Structures are given as structure tokens and as C-alpha cells.
């Protein structure tokens with residue numbers, strides 16, 4: 001079982017810490033580093049764990065703030081808000097405050113990276129893999145709430161480190177950036193930074209591979225048993241229970257397997273099964289080509305969401321897509337129509353939860369979940385059969401023949417407008 005925000009012993013390569021990282025005075029072995037569990041830390045946390053442990057920081061001394069909650073914002077972020085309309089960015093104040101003021105684990109350093117661009121499986125197939133501009137600037141915006149009257153970091157003997165880093169670039173670029181930004185904070189040499197960056201990328205890659213392997217197993221089981229799966233199209237931080245409000249957890253508790261697009265298996269056999277015909281015909285250049293539905297493909301999380309819509313439209317067992325977004329986000333606005341059209345054109349059910357913010361509309365979510373479950377029960381068999389019939393290439397070896405529907409529903413799949421939230 002994969003553990004987010006923990007050092008994953010099954011996936012982390014052994015690392016020899018730097019000789020400068022000992023337990024002695026000034027050694028890094030005793031440093032405690034706090035990282036706010038926000039924004040693109042959700043999809044890069046394993047990089048930071050690999051990077052810091054390679055520098056000799058003990059895994060137990062890498063402290064991530066809790067998931068977002070109203071209590072966290074009230075207790076630790078109150079009075080430190082900054083002007084930003086983006087809800088996931090606003091929440092950062094509570095995370096910073098928790099790391100600074102919490103007595104539970106006193107940290108020496110708050111590390112809040114300004115992530116300019118991201119490593120993505122879509123690199124080379126899209127125009128770019130940039131972060132949302134608000135994500136990039138978030139640490140600069142939020143820190144001002146902790147500096148406006150006096151330096152709260154200094155007052156608490158905390159070093160605030162906010163390296164600007166292009167994680168989508170070559171490791172040499174990342175090394176230069178992190179060495180430049182963190183050499184004084186961690187007393188680094190260039191050589192050990194290079195080694196730590198390498199360890200960070202390896203740790204992240206292995207974690208992602210393991211997560212995809214688990215998703216593959218879910219998909220294979222669904223295919224064999226002719227069961228429906230629900231795909232979530234959202235940004236990585238919607239996995240945070242205070243941002244995404246655990247909508248997918250509600251569906252899972254109703255017995256439906258959930259796949260997040262970020263960890264969908266990208267093995268060659270699955271990609272050939274799903275996209276082989278379109279590539280052979282020249283309609284797509286590769287399994288990760290989204291130019292048929294999205295032309296300005298420079299934003300990493302946006303690209304992946306659009307790709308996820310393409311995938312959901314093709315996979316027979318994905319009978320329903322849940323689209324999450326926050327606060328009428330401007331980055332997400334133009335993606336609503338292409339994702340919905342792509343998914344629905346395949347006959348797959350599509351439900352959108354937009355405008356998610358601090359309030360968890362528990363009653364409203366419950367009613368929506370009941371509606372979704374109703375449609376899943378009623379139409380999944382038919383959707384699986386129709387989508388499977390469209391695929392001409394064999395399923396991955398060992399998965400077995402196309403399963404027959406357990407029963408045929410009498411009603412046709414409802415019109416789009418009837419099921420779209």
C-alpha cells in the first residue's frame with residue numbers, strides 16, 4: 001500500500017548521506033524541515049523526501065503540515081491572509097502557521113518551493129509543463145502574511161526557504177537552482193546537491209511507478225470482473241480532504257473503485273490497446289497527444305486533465321468521470337467544455353463539482369452521490385459493453401477476452417444534459 005507524504009521504503013533507493021550530514025553541531029542529521037502540504041507539493045512530495053534524505057535529513061524529521069481544514073485555517077492562518085482569490089493558495093497560510101506555531105514538532109526550516117514547471121509523463125508530447133502562475137508565486141504571496149508586522153519566522157528561530165525550481169527541466173538545471181537557493185540554508189556543496197537531486201527524481205519516479213502499478217491492478221480486475229470504475233479528473237491537490245472534500249471517498253464507500261488520472265497506468269500495452277488505432281490512422285501522434293482536444297498545451301496539470309478525459313473516453317470500465325475544480329478557477333474555466341464533451345461523446349457519465357471552497361456542502365454532496373450511484377448502477381453494464389466493442393485491439397496480455405455484460409439494461413444511456421451536474 002502506497003503512503004503519500006511518507007518515505008516509501010519499497011520505492012526509495014538506498015542513499016548514502018553526505019559526510020557533512022552527521023549528528024554533530026551544525027550537522028544536518030538533527031535538522032527538522034517542515035514542508036507545507038499544498039498545491040504541487042501533492043505531486044512532488046517524493047522528490048523532496050528523496051532530496052532531503054540524501055542530504056542526511058532523517059525521514060522522521062521531514063514534517064509535512066496536515067491536510068487542509070477549517071480548524072487549521074482558524075487556528076494557524078487567522079490574520080495572516082493575503083490577497084489572492086484562489087482558494088487552494090489562500091489555504092497556504094494555515095499550513096505555514098501550523099509548521100511555525102505548532103508545538104507538536106518544532107521545525108528549524110520551512111521549505112516551500114516555488115515550482116515553476118513539473119516533471120510529467122506528457123513531456124515531449126505537449127508544448128510545456130508549467131505550473132499554474134498562482135502555484136509558482138504562492139510562497140511569495142503567503143509569506144508576506146508572516147512578515148507584515150515583524151518577521152515571524154525569525155522570531156521562532158525558523159529559516160524560511162523558498163527555492164525557485166524548474167522540476168520539469170534537466171537535473172543539471174534543478175541542481176543549479178537548488179544549490180543557489182539552498183546552499184547557505186543547508187551548508188551544501190554542489191556535488192552533494194547534484195546527488196540529492198538525482199535521488200529526488202529517482203524517488204519520485206519509483207513512487208509514481210508503484211502508484212501506476214496499483215492502478216493497473218485495479219483496472220485489470222475491473223476488466224476481468226466486468227465492473228465499473230470511476231475516474232477523477234482534478235488537480236493533484238484535490239486529493240487533499242480539505243480541498244477536494246473527499247467526494248471520491250464517498251463514491252468509494254459505495255463500492256466503486258476510483259482512479260486518479262495522475263496515476264493512470266501508462267504501460268505500452270495499455271496505451272496500444274486504447275490509442276493504437278488512432279495513432280496508426282494518424283489522428284494522434286502518440287498516446288499522450290492531446291492536440292485533438294487542447295491546442296495550447298503548456299500547463300502541466302491542465303494537460304494531464306485533458307489527457308485523462310481522453311483516457312476515460314477510451315477505457316471501457318471507466319463508466320463515470322468526476323470533475324473537480326476550485327472557486328471558479330480561471331485556469332480550469334476553459335477546460336470544462338473540452339473535458340465534458342470528450343468524455344460524454346464516448347457515452348461515459350460525467351459529473352462536475354466546480355467552485356469547491358472551504359465549505360463542505362455535505363448535504364449537497366450526499367444527494368449528488370446518490371444520483372451518481374443511481375446512474376452507475378443503471379447504466380454501467382451497457383456503457384462497458386459499448387465502449388469495449390469500439391476497441392479493435394486486444395486487451396493487455398493475460399487480461400482475458402472482452403467480458404460480456406452481466407445484464408443488459410433496457411434503457412439507453414441518458415442524454416448528456418440529464419446527467420451532467
Ligand code: SF4
Pocket residue numbers: 039086087088089132133134135235326329330331332
Ligand atoms: S489552477 Fe486554479 S485553483 Fe489551482 S492554484 Fe491555480 S488558480 Fe488556484
